[in-house]
Amino acid sequence: MAKNFSYPIFCVFPLLLLFLLSTTASRSHSIREATVQDLQLAFEQKRLTSRQLVKFYLNEIRKLNPYLRGVIEVNPDALYQADKADRERKAKVPGSLVGLHGIPILLKDNIATKDKMNTTAGSYALLGSIVPRDAGVVAKLRRAGAIILGKASLSEWAHWRSSKAPSGWCGRSGYGVNPYNFSADPCGSSSGSAISTAANMVAVSLGTETDGSILCPSFGNSIVGIKPTVGLTSRAGVIPITPRQDTVGPMCRTVADAAYVLDAIAGLDYSDKATIEASKYIPRGGYKQFLKLDGLKGKRLGILRSQFAFNGEPALAKTYEHHFKTLRQQGAVLIDNLEVEHQDVLSSNYETIATNAEFKLALNSYLNQLVKSPVRSLKDVIAFNNRNPDLEKVKEYGQDLLLEAEATNGIGEKERKALLNLEKYSKDGYEKLIRNNKLDALVAPLISHYIAYNGYPGINVPAGYDKDGVPFGINFAGLKGSEPTLIEIAYSFEQATKVRRPPF
Ligand SMILES: *[C@@H]1O[C@H](CO)[C@@H](O)[C@H](O)[C@H]1NC(C)=O
Ligand SMILES: *[C@@H]1O[C@H](CO)[C@@H](O)[C@H](O)[C@H]1NC(C)=O
Numbered sequence: 210m211a212k213n214f215s216y217p218i219f220c221v222f223p224l225l226l227l228f229l230l231s232t233t234a235s236r237s238h239s240i241r242e243a244t245v246q247d248l249q250l251a252f253e254q255k256r257l258t259s260r261q262l263v264k265f266y267l268n269e270i271r272k273l274n275p276y277l278r279g280v281i282e283v284n285p286d287a288l289y290q291a292d293k294a295d296r297e298r299k300a301k302v303p304g305s306l307v308g309l310h311g312i313p314i315l316l317k318d319n320i321a322t323k324d325k326m327n328t329t330a331g332s333y334a335l336l337g338s339i340v341p342r343d344a345g346v347v348a349k350l351r352r353a354g355a356i357i358l359g360k361a362s363l364s365e366w367a368h369w370r371s372s373k374a375p376s377g378w379c380g381r382s383g384y385g386v387n388p389y390n391f392s393a394d395p396c397g398s399s400s401g402s403a404i405s406t407a408a409n410m411v412a413v414s415l416g417t418e419t420d421g422s423i424l425c426p427s428f429g430n431s432i433v434g435i436k437p438t439v440g441l442t443s444r445a446g447v448i449p450i451t452p453r454q455d456t457v458g459p460m461c462r463t464v465a466d467a468a469y470v471l472d473a474i475a476g477l478d479y480s481d482k483a484t485i486e487a488s489k490y491i492p493r494g495g496y497k498q499f500l501k502l503d504g505l506k507g508k509r510l511g512i513l514r515s516q517f518a519f520n521g522e523p524a525l526a527k528t529y530e531h532h533f534k535t536l537r538q539q540g541a542v543l544i545d546n547l548e549v550e551h552q553d554v555l556s557s558n559y560e561t562i563a564t565n566a567e568f569k570l571a572l573n574s575y576l577n578q579l580v581k582s583p584v585r586s587l588k589d590v591i592a593f594n595n596r597n598p599d600l601e602k603v604k605e606y607g608q609d610l611l612l613e614a615e616a617t618n619g620i621g622e623k624e625r626k627a628l629l630n631l632e633k634y635s636k637d638g639y640e641k642l643i644r645n646n647k648l649d650a651l652v653a654p655l656i657s658h659y660i661a662y663n664g665y666p667g668i669n670v671p672a673g674y675d676k677d678g679v680p681f682g683i684n685f686a687g688l689k690g691s692e693p694t695l696i697e698i699a700y701s702f703e704q705a706t707k708v709r710r711p712p713f
Contacts, residue, residue, distance in 0.1 A: 240265050241409045242462060242711055245312055245469045248412060252298055252311055259291035259298075259311035259356060262412070266313055266358060269410045276391075279404030280411075281318050281382045283359040285325050290356040297354075309473050310354030315414040317402050318360040318379075319367055320344045320457065321446035326357075330448045331365040331379025333600050334593040338582035345443025345478035346415065346457050353473035358411050361401030366611070367422060368398040369450050369568055374606040376400055376426075387430060388712035393679040396429040398422040402460045403430035408712055413461045413470050419450040420560065421657035423458050424684055427669040428655055431680035431709050433467045433699065434460045436657065437475065438689045439664030440487030445480035449575055451567035452483065454661055462709060464670065464700040468496040471692065490690030502704055504697030506540035508649040510685070511547040511642065516653040525681065528673045529654070532683060535705050536652075541698075547651070549642050554634035555658055559627035565610075566617040566624045587615050635663030640688060649687060649694050656684040666692050668699045671709040 240262065243251070251257035267283065274280045284290075294311035304310060316322065319330040321340040329335035343351065350357065365371075365379035376397035377385030385400040387393040388408040395404055399416025403426035406414045416423040418436045427434030435458045442457040449455055459470035472495040477488045492498070512533070519525040533543055573586050584590050591611050594601045620628075639659055643651060653659070660667050667686035674680050685698050703709075 243412070244463050245309065245413065245466045248312060249306060249310075253306055259294040259313075260288060262311070263287050263291040263313055263356060263358065266411055269408075270359075270405075273388075273408055273410055277386045277388055277404050277408055277410075278362055278382050279385055279401040279408065280315065281331065281360045281362040281379070281401060282326050284357050287313065287356055287358050294354060294356060304354060308353040309350065309413075309469060311356065312354075313356045313358035313412050314350060314470070315358050315361045315402060315405050315411040316347065317363050317399050317414070317416050319363065319417060319448035320347060320360075320415060321448075322347050322357060322360075324357070326360055328360070328448070329381060330367060331363050331381050332370075332590070333380050333597060334584045334590045335448075335582065336381070338584075339580040340446060341578055341580050342446060344446030345480055345484075346474040347446070348478075349443075349474050349476065355473065361399070361405055361414060361416075363399060363401055364397030364422075367417060367419060367448070367450055369419075369564075369610050369614070370608050371606040371611075372609055374602075377404075378606075380601045387679065389431065389674070390677050390679050393677065394429060396425040399426050399434075399460060403427055403432055403434070406430075406432050406460055406462060413459065413466050415457055415470070415474070416460045417447060417455060417457050418657070419454045419564075420661035421655070423460060424657040424667055424669045425655060427460055428682035428684070429680060431671040431674075431682070431712075432460055432462055432669075433464050433671070433703070434458065434669045435467045435471055435692070435695075436660070436667045437471065437692060438487055438490060438666045440481070440483030441490060441666070441690075441692070442471075442474045443476075443478035443481040443484050445478055449568070449571035451564050452571055453567060454564070454664065456664070464668075464696060464703045465497075465500050467668075468500055468696050468700075471496050487690070490692070492693055496692060496696055499693045499696040500700045501697050502701060503540065504701035505536060505705075506701075508541045508694070508698055509647055510536060510541050510543050510698070511646055511648040511651045512543055512545045513548070513651055513653040513656070513659075514546045515548060516655075522675065525673070525675060529683070532672060532702075532706065536702065539701055539705050544646050544648065547642060547646065549634075549638040549659060551634040551638040554630050554638070557630065559630045560662060561613075562627040563624050563631060565614040566620055569614045569617050570619065572614075587611060591615060631662035635665070639663070639665065643688055650685040650691070650698055651687070653684055653686075654681065656686045660686045665689060666695060668695045670699045670703050672706075673708055
């Protein structure tokens with residue numbers, strides 16, 4: 210009897226456990242890798258609430274972040290915001306089933322939020338500072354109904370503190386880790402945004418780019434990143450490097466998600482004058498309409514051939530050749546063996562010369578408008594680091610870039626010459642190549658340096674994984690305001706290849 214009785218129990222219990230595990234696993238499985246559209250549909254069909262979604266991500270952060278360190282702070286009000294979104298959806302408030310309503314987003318820690326969170330660019334020097342208002346893009350996100358889940362870690366000061374510090378390191382949260390291979394470079398400076406999005410610790414995220422800071426971590430963590438035309442998204446309330454190059458953009462798992470986020474954040478903000486000029490680029494009806502399966506049809510793509518010379522890694526070269534074939538099959542015309550003129554500028558130090566002086570001016574003006582702050586100038590930041598060598602690893606990494614910037618004195622003869630050369634490269638090199646060949650986009654594995662100096666846009670799409678499991682991507686870049694075309698190309702390529710897979 211005992212035997213008969215115990216047998217079914219013995220049998221049912223593991224079955225029940227398996228069932229429970231599989232149902233929780235299937236919910237988390239359906240959330241893992243879910244797109245904004247998937248999530249909106251689940252909200253609409255009442256299969257998911259924003260509270261459940263935020264709890265899922267908070268739990269993933271609790272589990273994974275101690276290893277990955279992609280998140281620097283979690284918003285104590287995230288669940289409150291989720292409940293508000295759920296109530297609005299239930300009451301069918303207009304706009305509660307569109308845009309980013311009820312979708313959790315992570316912000317790079319140089320993007321100001323006027324809430325319980327700190328905005329510090331990863332540095333203890335800014336801990337406890339109080340910002341006057343939300344950054345322009347954050348105000349737009351809140352209007353679009355997004356839930357601010359937290360702040361992402363980054364290469365400290367967007368990697369304009371030390372040339373010795375590794376990508377992904379900041380004083381406040383230490384070393385960010387590439388989830389695909391813990392010993393690989395996560396790249397930066399928007400490292401935490403990429404790590405966290407790739408590892409499904411959040412739905413979507415924002416990064417900032419001055420020269421490669423969105424495209425490179427997107428490339429290295431198998432996500433889609435858009436570096437928008439400078440001025441398309443407001444930089445007001447963003448801890449700056451240089452207004453000439455800085456831009457805020459989406460870092461997401463899919464091109465569609467990136468288009469949704471761009472729709473939410475692009476547009477006029479009188480606190481950033483550059484948005485007035487750039488708002489002419491924003492298409493009526495937004496960016497979603499360019500998510501076209503046949504988006505590659507008839508597109509003229511220029512191949513920057515020298516960038517695809519992977520002499521030591523024939524497998525990589527082969528993968529890109531395969532992608533070229535796919536681009537052609539999808540209807541694109543490839544113009545091969547192109548080179549940009551005045552390439553010497555790329556390896557010159559003109560960018561550093563100009564940026565050092567601009568950084569000092571822009572950072573001092575950011576620090577000045579804070580309501581409260583332990584530091585009010587670049588000079589104060591340097592002094593703070595010297596007073597806190599252990600917190601900020603000053604002995605290991607120093608602060609050479611801050612010191613060089615502090616030594617500048619506005620835009621003088623040297624800076625003007627540097628700026629002229631950067632412009633010459635951009636207009637007579639990059640732009641001329643695109644116009645003369647009537648290109649829709651240039652293609653390179655990583656194109657960020659080419660498009661940095663004069664505010665051009667670019668997009669990264671996952672392209673493969675190397676022998677160590679480390680992701681790599683492919684970049685498409687065009688003229689100012691070419692985001693619609695870039696989204697068409699990227700979406701069509703993404704749908705034809707579907708390279709992205711989660712790290713675990
Ligand atoms: C912001 O920093 C303060 C320390 O100054 C800390 O007590 C607080 O927890 C931080 N906020 C969040 C949301 O982590
Ligand atoms: C991670 O990369 C290292 C090389 O940096 C390699 O030795 C190792 O096998 C890789 N790990 C995995 C899991 O592929």
